[in-house]
Amino acid sequence: MQAIKSIRSRTVNMPAKDIDTDQIIPARFLTTTSREGLGDNLFHDLRFEADGAPKPDFELNRPEAQGCEILVAGNNLGCGSSREHAPWALLDYGIRAVISTEIADIFRSNSLKNGLLAVVVDEETHGWLLAHPGSELEIDVVQSTLTLPDGRVVSYPIDAFARYCLIEGIDQLGYLRQNLDAIASFEESRP
Template identity: 45%
Template sequence: MDKFETLTGVAAPLPLINIDTDMIIPKQFLKTIKRSGLGVNLFDEMRFDDDGKEIPDFVLNQPAYRNAEIIVAGDNFGCGSSREHAPWALLDFGIRAVIAPSFADIFYNNCFKNGILPIALPQEQVDVIMQEAQKGENARITVNLEEQTVTITDGTAFAFEVDSFKKHCLLEGLDDIGLTMEKAASIDAFEAQASQARPWV
């Protein structure tokens, strides 16, 4: 998993509440267990019409936001089913941070396990960042995980809270497997000792 330290990029404004995981990645794309390749289907039913053509009005189809790395959204982002494909699709598209007033718990935790930083801020602060994001490529938003700040173009910074363990994992690029591998020496020593003590196992 890639480390998350400081991200400066374009933020796509998505001023909708209750964006659920089926909107993020519709159920017909859940047949794979691979984490890659889902970005093309991110927000599929909002991005494409029935003929597979792009819907011009959707934010990620607009030239200014095609390479967005941040999404600014409404309350209760990631609600619905617990599918881990939702953060997989966001990450594969290139999204590394989502800013919203609140998140569904399971989606929130899945983001950290997949290298995405979900940032919960008060509605009035999200509104300011949303207005900034609507400026397109003229607005560059910086997310600093170490300092726990979101900074907009004019230098205004908003502080956010994040669990210290989750922060550590993102800063170091550690998913569940990476955390386990940090203990590889201890695991090897335990297994060697166990095999001597119980050779019949």
């Protein structure tokens, strides 16, 4: 995994609460055996008409959303299915960070393992972001802070190990395999 120390981009807002992973990538696109190309179908049914034309009022289709790499979403983002295809699709599309007041457990874990920053902020900061779409933000992973355009700095919680893996570009399987001796002893010690 590539090391990520910080991200700077404008924001695009999807204020709806409880955006589930079926919305992010509908199940019919999960027949793939690859991680690539899922961005084409990101938010498919919200994003496209039945004939495949983009829906003009969908948040990501608006002209001002083009090139935005930070998605600010309503509370409880990524609930539902454990499909890792959801963060793969977001990354493949070009989203590098998601921000919400709450991010569902499995989606958050999947996101961080793929280098998609999953940032949980307080309601006040979230409210400000929703009121100011297109804001240029800096998300600093090393400091675990978010810098708003007016210079305010907000810290966000992130698991120490996930943060370490992100900034060092460490893949967790490599770390886990360093414990193979302990795993073997554990197996021998059990009935």
